[in-house]
Amino acid sequence: MAATPPMHLKARKKPRQARAAATLDAIFEATIQVLLAEGLHRLTTTRVAERAGVSVGSMYQYFPNKQALLYALNERYLDIVAEKVETTCQNKHGATTSEMVNALVDAYWQAKTERSDVTRALYRSAVELDNEALIEAFAKRVDAATIAMLSSASDASYVNLALINTTLLSVIFGTVRNVFERDLPAALEAEIRDQLAMMCLCYLEAVRISKT
Amino acid sequence: MAATPPMHLKARKKPRQARAAATLDAIFEATIQVLLAEGLHRLTTTRVAERAGVSVGSMYQYFPNKQALLYALNERYLDIVAEKVETTCQNKHGATTSEMVNALVDAYWQAKTERSDVTRALYRSAVELDNEALIEAFAKRVDAATIAMLSSASDASYVNLALINTTLLSVIFGTVRNVFERDLPAALEAEIRDQLAMMCLCYLEAVRISKT
DNA sequence: CCTCAAAGCGAAGGATTCTTCATATATTGG
DNA sequence: CCAATATATGAAGAATCCTTCGCTTTGAGG
Numbered sequence: 001m002a003a004t005p006p007m008h009l010k011a012r013k014k015p016r017q018a019r020a021a022a023t024l025d026a027i028f029e030a031t032i033q034v035l036l037a038e039g040l041h042r043l044t045t046t047r048v049a050e051r052a053g054v055s056v057g058s059m060y061q062y063f064p065n066k067q068a069l070l071y072a073l074n075e076r077y078l079d080i081v082a083e084k085v086e087t088t089c090q091n092k093h094g095a096t097t098s099e100m101v102n103a104l105v106d107a108y109w110q111a112k113t114e115r116s117d118v119t120r121a122l123y124r125s126a127v128e129l130d131n132e133a134l135i136e137a138f139a140k141r142v143d144a145a146t147i148a149m150l151s152s153a154s155d156a157s158y159v160n161l162a163l164i165n166t167t168l169l170s171v172i173f174g175t176v177r178n179v180f181e182r183d184l185p186a187a188l189e190a191e192i193r194d195q196l197a198m199m200c201l202c203y204l205e206a207v208r209i210s211k212t
Numbered sequence: 213m214a215a216t217p218p219m220h221l222k223a224r225k226k227p228r229q230a231r232a233a234a235t236l237d238a239i240f241e242a243t244i245q246v247l248l249a250e251g252l253h254r255l256t257t258t259r260v261a262e263r264a265g266v267s268v269g270s271m272y273q274y275f276p277n278k279q280a281l282l283y284a285l286n287e288r289y290l291d292i293v294a295e296k297v298e299t300t301c302q303n304k305h306g307a308t309t310s311e312m313v314n315a316l317v318d319a320y321w322q323a324k325t326e327r328s329d330v331t332r333a334l335y336r337s338a339v340e341l342d343n344e345a346l347i348e349a350f351a352k353r354v355d356a357a358t359i360a361m362l363s364s365a366s367d368a369s370y371v372n373l374a375l376i377n378t379t380l381l382s383v384i385f386g387t388v389r390n391v392f393e394r395d396l397p398a399a400l401e402a403e404i405r406d407q408l409a410m411m412c413l414c415y416l417e418a419v420r421i422s423k424t
Numbered sequence: 425c426c427t428c429a430a431a432g433c434g435a436a437g438g439a440t441t442c443t444t445c446a447t448a449t450a451t452t453g454g
Numbered sequence: 455c456c457a458a459t460a461t462a463t464g465a466a467g468a469a470t471c472c473t474t475c476g477c478t479t480t481g482a483g484g
Contacts, residue, residue: 017451017460041340045442055463060443127339128253132395139394166400167407174386182351183344188378195379195415202414203407225430229481232431257472267433272473 003137005075006130009068012061026052027059031073035121043125045069070125071134077122078138081111085142089149096155097204104146105172105197112176120180142169156208164207168200215349217287218342221280224273238264239271243285247333255337257281282337283346289334290350293323297354301361308367309416316358317384317409324388325401332392354381368420376419380412 005011015021030052034043045066049056063069088107092100112119126135147165150158158164175196179189217223227233242264246255257278261268275281300319304312324331338347359377362370370376387408391401 013460015461019450020461023461039340044440046440049464056443057445057464058462061461064443066442124339127336128251135394163400163403163407167404167411170390170394170404171383171387171408171411174388174390175383176386177390178382178386182347182382188375191375192379192382195375196383198418199379199383199411199415202418203411206410206414227431229430231480235431256470258470261434268473269433269475270431273431276473278472 003075003133005068005071006133008064009071009130010064011068011072012064015062023052023054023058024062026054027062027069028073028076031069031125032118032121035125036117040124040127043070067129070129071131074122074126074129074131074134077118078134081108082138082141082145084108084111086145089145092149093152094154097150097153097208098201100149100153101201101204102197104149105193105200108172109176109193112180116180123177123181139169150204156204156210158204158208164204168203171200172196215287215345217280217283218345220276221283221342222276223280223284224276227274235264235266235270236274238266239274239281240285240288243281243337244330244333247337248329252336252339255282279341282341283343286334286338286341286343286346289330290346293320294350294353294357296320296323298357301357304361305364306366309362309365309420310413312361312365313413313416314409316361317405317412320384321388321405324392328392335389335393351381362416368416368422370416370420376416380415383412384408 015024027048030048031043034047034051038047043066045056045059048069049059052059059069063072085104085107088103089100092103095103143165146169147161150165151161175192179192184192227236239260242260243255246259246263250259255278257268257271260281261271264271271281275284297316297319300315304315307315355377358381359373362377363373387404391404396404
């Protein structure tokens with residue numbers, strides 16, 4: 001249920017031959033590399049094409065313009081992250097609140113950490129991109145997954161779970177981003193992650209209706 | 213103790229006459245407006261000057277380049293926010309943890325909400341800006357203020373206050389940003405703010421060393 | 425009132441950038 | 455092997471954009 005891209009950002013065509021798929025991959029990879037090495041304001045169609053080892057013209061065969069490229073990149077990435085969170089939520093169905101929270105924070109954090117450079121690059125590429133729809137779709141997906149998980153908790157239930165869940169996700173998403181953008185030492189990052197998990201758990205315990 | 217700007221972003225000169233100060237204000241205001249109306253990638257020296265009712269040349273009398281303008285704008289803004297937080301922290305010196313947390317969340321939230329359009333505009337302008345030093349200086353200022361406040365709490369003390377404080381601030385800053393960028397309905401925003409305050413309080417109560 | 429420094433002006437040079445399109449090459453199904 | 459289709463190329467047009475600098479106007483102090 002990905003968001004329908006605004007038509008001016010829609011991909012031009014899907015690759016039908018193997019080499020076309022390879023070209024696309026190269027373009028995506030090059031985009032990330034340029035983003036990391038040069039920054040958004042130096043992300044140029046020519047530079048991306050050059051780095052990908054293809055010509056500019058080839059890029060325009062798949063994307064109607066530069067923005068569409070960034071849009072597709074973000075779409076791809078958010079899809080992967082959402083999928084990981086969904087999987088985690090399903091695995092923890094029926095577990096205790098504590099297990100759920102730890103797993104959730106861990107999954108999201110890990111998804112972002114795995115290639116933190118890419119994460120940072122994409123946080124930046126997203127600016128000035130007409131991607132509110134993308135973000136919203138991502139939020140909805142994750143929201144549904146975590147609500148389903150939390151409402152299956154073996155040790156608690158909640159009044160107003162919708163609000164609690166939205167808060168929880170805002171806190172987790174926001175904190176992760178904040179930590180990432182400050183580029184703190186890895187050791188400190190890990191400590192903050194643990195504190196964050198604890199904090200979320202405290203919160204849920206404070207607002208829950210005990211089940212025992 | 214503001215960060216020293218990288219020299220290539222340093223302001224060219226300070227206004228000495230009244231009209232110069234007015235020009236500067238107009239330029240800053242115009243920058244925000246253009247940022248809001250057109251976005252970062254359409255923020256042009258010409259457009260800003262036009263909107264400010266001055267000529268491009270005038271802009272370059274005060275800023276060596278476009279980046280310096282954005283840098284100065286962020287500097288200005290962060291200074292105001294930091295000051296508000298500091299004041300709040302001083303006012304709550306010796307109060308209870310509960311009062312402190314509520315006041316802190318409130319102060320920061322309010323500082324960002326007061327002109328949420330500007331806040332959003334600046335979140336965006338900060339990308340692609342060599343402002344890590346700026347952010348770091350801001351973080352340090354606020355960090356010092358909240359640490360001083362928390363360590364004066366009448367009802368609690370903490371082991372490892374540094375970590376706890378960093379976590380607290382990351383969560384607050386991050387969550388606020390996340391909520392802002394999703395542009396949720398005002399009513400929901402307010403609810404999330406209250407939940408956030410509660411969450412922070414739960415956290416502090418969980419990690420404190422009781423004093424009674 | 426006069427003079428000098430401060431402030432303001434804006435056309436134009438120089439540099440990038442996005443995007444197209446006519447052309448060339450590769451792949452596939454028959 | 456031969457169309458027909460898919461893919462790739464990259465020079466060049468058109469559009470901006472950043473920044474400078476020679477010149478004009480304004481303000482302040484004497």
